[in-house]
Amino acid sequence: MDAILKNFPPRADDQGKDAQRPTKEEVEAAVRTLIRWTGDNPDREGLLETPKRVAKAYREMFAGYDLDPAQELGRTFEEVAGYDDLVLVKDINFHSHCEHHMVPIVGKAHVAYLPDGKVVGLSKIARVVDIFAHRLQTQEAMTAQIAGVIQEVLNPRGVAVMIEAEHMCMAMRGIRKQGSTTLTTTFTGAFKDQPEEQARFMMMLRTGLKD
Structure with a gap:
């Protein structure tokens, strides 16, 4: 980490x-x-x-260079009535810029974590995505950064992040293939060590429901 x-x-x-x-x-x-x-x-x-x-x-x-994503996650809530199951925030729309050509990256982030005694306001997760998006980025780095700061600050039992995005550096120049989507994922803790948790995250993304 x-x-x-x-x-x-x-x-x-x-x-x-x-x-x-x-x-x-x-x-x-x-x-x-x-x-x-x-x-x-x-x-x-x-x-x-x-x-x-x-x-x-x-x-x-x-x-995003002027903002601290860790600070956004600083306020947590422990009165959760014993809830310790998966929290998933889906379809967080974002736009960023490719650090190689400085043209747009447009996509959605899906972020989940397994609480360990405390949760964070749902809007804070979306705010973390925005902070990292408002910097020059690669999709791979942004995916890891979102997962890394949530794991570091909240110390949950695990974090899962998936980003799906279209890169204008592919659509507007070079190969010029419109509509191509890139998927990236980062898993920590239980999502990385327990295949069933990773599978549940993927299932919830597809259906929006727990099995």
């Missing part, structure tokens, strides 16, 4: 990241350069405000 956690991208304020960020003016100048690289004219009417819009959009789309 330590190997997973050390691969978390740092927050912007870790190690003085904000001080190393370029200025808004530098970002806008870089966007103007990219517009020229496409063959267009950054001074034409339709593109005059584009550098400002792109700079603002990037701060929003990559806001």
Whole structure:
């Protein structure tokens, strides 16, 4: 698990990241350069405000660097009337950006855990997905990061994460295959060690019901 956690991208304020960020003016100048690289004219009417819009959009789309997913999971509840069975949050829609080409990844995350005396608010699970999604990512790394932080902070008996996503770097460029979906999974604890728990997770994803 330590190997997973050390691969978390740092927050912007870790190690003085904000001080190393370029200025808004530098970002806008870089966007103007990219517009020229496409063959267009950054001074034409339709593109005059584009550098400002792109700079603002990037701060929003990559806001995950400024947020700590572990902090989102910090408040837990122990009054669960003895409940200790599987908790599954399905179909968490997200959008991210591929770290190789900086084009969108669009998909859904399914996250489950087996509580060990405490649970976390369901919205916090979705928030963790969003924080990791709002960073430059690979799908494989994001899947492991979500599972890793939940396991580290909640210390449940096990965590299961599945992500299914379409990568625009496959759809928009290169091989240009639209509609292809990539599936990735990470299992910890009981989900990794007990095949029946892993099978139950998969069954619940398909049916939405426990057997």
